[in-house]
Every structure is written in structure tokens, then in C-alpha cells.
Amino acid sequence: MKAVVTVMPKPAILDPAGVAAGRAMEHLGLKGVRSVRIGKSIEIEVEGADEKQLHEICHDLLSNPVVEDYTLRILS
Amino acid sequence: MRVAVIQFPGSNCDTDCQAALASFPGVSAEIVWHKETSLAGYDAIVLPGGFSYGDYLRCGSIARFSPIMGAVRTAADAGVLVLGICNGFQILCEAGLLPGTLMRNNGLLFRCESLHLRVENTDAPFTSALRKGQVLEIPIAHGEGNYFAEPEILKQLEANGQVLLRYCDASGNVTTEANPNGSLGNIAGICSHGRNVFGLMPHPERVCDPILGGTDGRGLFQSMIEAVEKPKS
Numbered sequence: 001m002k003a004v005v006t007v008m009p010k011p012a013i014l015d016p017a018g019v020a021a022g023r024a025m026e027h028l029g030l031k032g033v034r035s036v037r038i039g040k041s042i043e044i045e046v047e048g049a050d051e052k053q054l055h056e057i058c059h060d061l062l063s064n065p066v067v068e069d070y071t072l073r074i075l076s
Numbered sequence: 077m078r079v080a081v082i083q084f085p086g087s088n089c090d091t092d093c094q095a096a097l098a099s100f101p102g103v104s105a106e107i108v109w110h111k112e113t114s115l116a117g118y119d120a121i122v123l124p125g126g127f128s129y130g131d132y133l134r135c136g137s138i139a140r141f142s143p144i145m146g147a148v149r150t151a152a153d154a155g156v157l158v159l160g161i162c163n164g165f166q167i168l169c170e171a172g173l174l175p176g177t178l179m180r181n182n183g184l185l186f187r188c189e190s191l192h193l194r195v196e197n198t199d200a201p202f203t204s205a206l207r208k209g210q211v212l213e214i215p216i217a218h219g220e221g222n223y224f225a226e227p228e229i230l231k232q233l234e235a236n237g238q239v240l241l242r243y244c245d246a247s248g249n250v251t252t253e254a255n256p257n258g259s260l261g262n263i264a265g266i267c268s269h270g271r272n273v274f275g276l277m278p279h280p281e282r283v284c285d286p287i288l289g290g291t292d293g294r295g296l297f298q299s300m301i302e303a304v305e306k307p308k309s
Contacts, residue, residue: 013224016182016258061141064134064170066177067224 001046002075003054007063008039039068077304080108080118082148082164084139089125089161089281096284096293097122100301110142119304120157121148123164125217125279135178135220136166145171157201157300158273162218165265165275174268174275175233176225178218182258186219190290191256193264193278194244197237200267201303202274205295211248212241212292214278216256216264221277223259223266233266241265241276 009015015037022036042062044054054072063070079097083090090107097105105122108115115121128139139145145167152158152173160168168174181187195203195210206212225233233239241264245254250262257277265276280293 013179014182014258016180016184020184061137062133064137064177066226067179 001044001049003044003046004073004075005042005044005054005058005062005070006039006073007042007058007068007070009037010067010069013067077103077119077301078117079103079105079120079122080115081105081122081124082110082144083107083124084110084126084128084142084163084167086128086130087124087126087163089163089279092279092281093122093124093161096281096297099284100297102305103301108144110139110144113143113147115144115147115151115156118151118156120159120300121151123148123158123160123167124281125162125164128163128167131163131220134170135163136168136170139163139167140171149173152268152273155270155272157303159202159296159300160273160275161279161281162216162221162277165277166220168273168275173273174266175229176223176266178220178277179222179224179258180220181218181222181256186217187221187256188215188217189256190215190283191278192244192246192248192254193241194248194250196239196242199237200240200271200274200299202267202296202299203240205299205302209248210295211244211246212295213283213290214280214292215282216278218257218277221257221259223257223261223263223277225260230260232269233263234261236269238266238269238271239263240267240274241278 283290283293
């Protein structure tokens with residue numbers, strides 16, 4: 001099974017790294033930057049896992065539910 | 077009394093904690109490797125600072141699944157004192173032994189400096205030898221110390237007196253300027269509802285000997301040691 005997990009800071013959480021990157025984009029001439037949020041993308045290849053198990057891993061290890069949301073995409 | 081100092085791969089304040097603890101009479105501090113699974117016979121447990129597992133994924137997120145953490149949880153549930161310093165605090169939050177989490181510093185900088193902390197509550201085994209309102213000077217050294225918890229959790233922490241230390245100025249005023257990382261409520265250290273688990277970002281073990289520039293860290297260890305020894309005597 002191939003899967004991609006995307007972990008993002010929750011909308012209400014300030015992402016200072018995103019803000020800093022946004023400022024750098026403006027500095028490079030990109031106009032009208034309204035929001036930049038930085039998360040993680042995690043690619044997984046695994047044999048024999050079920051989706052429920054992967055969700056548990058996403059919740060317990062790959063994301064911190066206090067401040068982050070994740071999405072799990074099964075590719076194949 | 078016997079104190080276990082847990083050593084994770086990447087811990088780097090373990091021997092400092094051991095030395096600070098051993099400087100108190102009658103205290104034996106032993107390094108316990110994270111692959112161990114029992115903490116039987118220890119009167120207190122310290123999770124030291126450092127960069128467990130290289131801070132990969134998130135600070136403390138992998139260490140919380142180390143074999144020893146089952147024993148830490150069992151001990152914490154049984155009322156044994158558990159102290160997490162810096163990365164140890166992050167691990168305790170990841171493990172759910174303390175509420176909330178420690179996010180990236182709001183200024184994005186790794187802050188390594190000595191600063192002031194106000195003792196908010198002495199009704200806890202980790203601060204009982206201190207005075208309420210006392211100002212301590214203790215160094216911090218972290219990039220992820222920005223304490224965050226959901227508003228209702230924060231309200232409970234405040235209502236239960238679980239906030240033990242706040243960042244403040246030299247006179248004890250809790251101000252935005254004195255906050256090095258963006259922590260909600262200038263929180264530098266909190267204890268569990270049962271009061272036997274305590275996490276703080278500053279490093280008290282670094283100021284336990286005058287030769288290192290200060291002794292303001294001793295009161296926290298002193299409190300912990302007295303809390304263990306007093307009931308026995």
C-alpha cells in the first residue's frame with residue numbers, strides 16, 4: 001500500500017514559520033500574499049496495513065491533534 | 077532516595093541532572109536507558125533536556141513511544157514524582173501526561189539565555205520549598221517552548237493552580253516583553269491535575285552550583301526531594 005499523509009497546523013494556530021516565509025515571498029516581489037501555512041507531507045509504503053491502523057498512526061504519531069490536522073490519502 | 081534520570085538517544089542534559097541531584101545529601105541519581113521497561117524502586121523520575129531522536133517529526137513525538145514510557149506512565153499514575161525539563165516537558169506533553177503542547181517559538185529563534193521566572197503556586201511537590209511570588213533566574217535553551225492548550229484546558233490549569241512558573245521580568249512582572257517564546261499566559265511550567273507530574277522549559281539543573289553562575293535551580297529539586305523524604309521521616 002502507498003499512502004500520503006499531509007499534516008497541517010490547525011486553522012486557529014499561528015504558524016510563525018509560514019508568516020516568515022510569506023514575508024520573504026513579498027520581499028521577492030510576490031504581491032498580495034494573504035496567508036502561508038507550512039505543514040508536512042509524509043509518504044508511506046507499507047505491506048499489509050489497513051486504513052484504520054494507518055489512521056491510528058496518523059493520530060498518535062504523525063500529527064499532534066492539539067495543534068495539527070492530518071489527511072490520509074491512499075494512493076494504491 | 078533514588079532518582080531515575082531517563083536517557084533517550086539524543087538526551088544531552090542527563091548527566092547535568094544527575095550531577096545536580098547528586099549534590100543533595102542522601103540522593104542517588106541513576107541514568108536509566110530508554111529501552112528499560114521498569115522503574116520499580118525509584119522515588120522520583122526525571123526526563124532531562126536534549127533532542128531525543130533528533131527532534132524528528134516533532135519534539136518528543138518519538139521518545140514518547142520509547143519502551144521506558146510505559147513504566148513512566150505507570151509510576152505517574154501511582155503518584156510517583158515525574159519531572160520533565162525542556163525536551164522532557166515536550167515528551168510528557170506528547171505522552172499526554174501533561175495537557176497542551178509546545179510549539180515553535182513565536183519569534184522562530186532558538187532562545188538560549190538566562191531569564192526570570194515567577195513562582196505562581198507553592199502547593200505542589202516541586203515548588204513547596206519556594207515562596208509564592210519568588211523570582212528565580214534560570215536559563216532557557218529551546219526552539220519549541222511556545223506553550224499552547226485549548227482555551228478550556230487553559231482555564232482548568234489556571235483554576236486548579238497547575239501553572240507553577242511564568243516568565244517575568246527581574247521584578248516579577250509578567251509582561252509580553254518577558255515572554256521569550258509566545259507561551260500562552262507566559263507559562264514556563266505546569267503540573268498535572270494530580271500535581272505529581274511537572275514539566276518546565278527552563279533548565280534548573282544548570283543553576284545548581286555557584287561555579288556555574290547561580291543556584292536558583294536548587295529550590296525546585298529541593299522541593300521534590302523534601303516531598304519524597306518528608307512523609308517517610
